[in-house]
Amino acid sequence: MPFEFAWSDPTVQRILLTLVVLLVAVLIVRIGRRLVPRYTDDPARQYRASRLISRTTALLALVLILALWSPRGGDLLQILTIMGAGLAIAMREVLLGLIGWTHLVFRGTYRRGDRIEVNGVRGDVVDIRLQHTILMEVGGWVDADQSSGRLLHIPNGWVYQYAVLNYNHGFNFIWNEIALTVTFRSDWEAAQEIMLAPARQAAQIVEQQAAREIRDLSREFLVHYSILSPFVYVRIVENGIRLTLRYLCDVRKRRGTEHALTMSILRGFKEHGGIELAYPMVGVSPMEPPQFGPIPGAPPPAEEPPQPNPDLDMVRPIRTRPRKNKKRKAPPKPSPPAADPGPNDTNPDEGPADEGAEHRPPGAST
Known part of the structure; x- marks a missing residue:
């Protein structure tokens, strides 16, 4: 068929x-x-x-x-x-990602090109897909606001779970600070002027554009900045006087502007000669060891019996004979020296000397 x-x-x-x-x-x-x-x-x-x-x-x-x-x-x-x-x-996560994508498309919490930070992840938005947002990572192992070269995929549902930090939504500038500490004997007023001088030169470029963007942003949000010029705040700390420079810079030029301003400030300090940077100081004082006495009302500690030492038990004692006490002879006493015979001395073998005889020298004849 x-x-x-x-x-x-x-x-x-x-x-x-x-x-x-x-x-x-x-x-x-x-x-x-x-x-x-x-x-x-x-x-x-x-x-x-x-x-x-x-x-x-x-x-x-x-x-x-x-x-x-x-x-x-x-x-x-x-x-x-x-x-x-x-x-x-x-499929809760998938559904949440789809709803998050709809929210991003119509509400515009962030768009392509924005620099955002969500749940500790920071980067520039390069694409928004149905489930994920792709970021070019900023920071990471790089200790600055610069790209690390890695692409990050974050779920779109994070817009409902975490706070979204948008760096340049409607306003492409951020406030940055440079803090330096000088010693108490330094000329801090001169240091303040040295820090303000390069910041004022850089502010002339961005203040007009920043003011214009703030006016546009105030139509959508309740945002108002009355001061856009740089300023140096002074504060006394433990090891000196801290000077904090606050200035306005582009979102993607934070590290570059900080580098340029720091170089100018250090050169100014060097030329002045009367400004020294402070560093943390640590003081060390000798301390007596604590004295711990007996606890009041506590019984005295029990004496521990001596413990046998196996190393000493292996040593055989050496027996010695007792020494006999011998009497030593006393040394003879020295005899006194004999006296020279005088002219009146007589020989015992001879008789008494003639009293009338004259003393003649030996060998003399009569």
Whole structure:
């Protein structure tokens, strides 16, 4: 039996019409993207127009396909209700991202090109998609307001969960500060003038444009700045006098302006000669060790018994014989020296000397 295709079957007709709708949608998107460059040369406008054509075509194709598969309005409403309940329960994050994208498109919390910070993530907005916003990271491991080169994808639903900090929505300038501390013996008034001089020169370029943008911003928000010129605040701290320069700068030139002003200030301090930068000082004083006495009312500590030392037990004691006490002989006493015989001394072997005899020297003859 040959195969026969039932063209009259409603299911077959719906499938064919669905394929036709998808094919037409693809053709419209491709033709629209080719026609966009003919009407504008701006890359940003070309990008926005192409995204608008593709998203609008996809939305219309989805509506037509739903209408084809549920010709009755009651069935369509029932299908949409069931789909919505399922998405709300099982795809909460996805649904929140879609709602966040709608909020960003129509409310404009931030746009492409804005510098924002959300949940500790900071960067420049380069694209806003259905689920995510793509940022060019600013900061990160770079200790300044400069790009790190990384792309960050943040959910669009964060606009409902965290505070969004927009650096340049309606106003492309921010306030920046440079704080320096000089010693107490320095000429702080001269230091104040040295810090203000380069800041005033730079302020002449941005004050007019900033004032004009503030006037435009005040029509949308309750914003009012009466002073746009730089100023130096003076404060006494522990190690000296702190001078804080507050000035207005472009959002994307914060690091560059701070570098230029700091270089000018340091050169001015060097030329003046009477200004010294202060540094933290730490004082060290000798302290006596605390004396801990006995606790009143506490019992005296128990004496611990001596513990045996295995190292000393291994040493064998050396026995020594007792030394006998011998009596030492006293040394002989020295005899007194003999006296020389005088002229009146007589030899005991000889008799008494003749009293009348004269004393003759030896060898003399009579």
